[in-house]
Amino acid sequence: MIQVEGLTKYYGEHVAIRDLAFTISKGEVIGFLGLNGAGKTTTLKILGCVLLPTSGRVVIDGYDAVRDPHEVRKRIGFLPDTPPLYDEMTVGEYLAFVAQLRGVPPNETRARVTEAEEKTALREVDGALISTLSHGYRQRVGVAQALVHRPAFLILDEPTSGLDPAQIRGMRELIRNLKGTHTVLVSSHILPEISETCDRLLIVHNGQLVAQGAEEELARKLGGGSIEVEVRGEKAKAVAALEGVGPVSVAYEDNGVVGLHVEASPELRPRVAQAVVGAGLELLRLDRGAQRLESIFLRLTQTSGAGARAPEVAS
Incomplete structure (x- = not known):
């Protein structure tokens, strides 16, 4: 669905992204991660045909984003970090307007609007002015406008920004339901949401791609890991x-039972067992723990000073 080769963007003498290269298969849900200023938004805007790259190539569903931007735009839905809303319109009017801009036939517009509203739980505010909506509802309208024309490729930049826990759960379910039917690229700072909804990760740091792959794959490449321990005794x-x-x-404590997370290689489990028994505690459970996405992300984006780079694990 998406092929990116040597993608580079300069703003004057400042390079925002340099030589990015990756592919995304049809139907995948991909998490796009990086610290502020890493180049995420620039990359998303190029993929969305909002910016032109300085060099490199982007092909989406067989069309070159520079040579055939209009064909690419027909096939993508884009939620930027600030949703492009018109406050003077109602939700239904706005989504119908966007559908027309995206080339939806007039006889299908109402059905497409209803479909997008149902997917984003907006039916109850179809007739409400956008200016009267809460931030959470405005964010959902932004997602709906990206969906209304049934795009093959969906770009979501911080889709859960400002949502409450219930709305975040609903957004997570929405993204899961899009899998297979749409190809989705999700940029977010909420790492648990990325972990629970995405098939693979793309991680950028200082404008360069430093890692790509499934969360478990990256954990293996980076080494390290963790150990989960459950003991009976004093915390x-x-x-x-x-x-x-x-x-x-400490993960939990209940009726004298303590669960602990130890940041150490799973090969050190014998040492953990010896330490627990040696301290006079009862060892109830000792497991290899999965390396958390937060730990993976911080290891890949940590810097020790100017010009320092994250460890390269990109495949």
């Missing part, structure tokens, strides 16, 4: 016993 004694193996955090 303070358990933490003190395990700090000699690696950084320790």
Whole structure:
């Protein structure tokens, strides 16, 4: 569906992205991660035919984004970080207007608007002025305008921004339901949402792609990992016993049973067992823990000073 080769963008003498290269298959849901200023928004705007690249090539559904931008725009839905809304319109009027701009036939417009509103839980505010909506509803209208023409490729820049927990859960379900029917690229700072909704990750740092792959694959490439421990006994004694193996955090405590997370290689499990028994605690469970997305992201984007780079694990 998407092929990106050597994508570079300069703003004057400043390079925002440099030599990005990746492919996205039809029906995939991809998470796009990076710190502020890493080049995420620039990349999304180029994919959305809002910006021209300085060099490189972007092909979407067989069409070159520079040579055939109008054909590409027909096939994409784009939610920018600030939704493009018209406050003087009602939700239904606005979505019908967007559908017409996107080439939806007039006899299909109402059905497409209804479909987009149902997917984003907006039916109840179809007749409400956009200016009267809360931030959460405005965000959902932004998603609906990106969906109304049934695009093959959907770009969502911070789709859960400003949503409450219930709305975030609904957005997560929406993105999951889009999988297969649409190809989706999601940029978000809410790492658990990326972890739960995306098939693969693209991670950029200082304008360059530093990693791509499934979360589990990146964890294996980076090494490290964690150990999950459950013991019966005093929490303070358990933490003190395990700090000699690696950084320790308490996951839960219930009726004398303590769950702990140790940031250490799973190969150190024998040392963990010895530390627990040596401290006079009862060992109830000892498992290999999955490396968390937050840990993966921080390791890939950490810098120790000017010009420092994250470890390269891009395939």
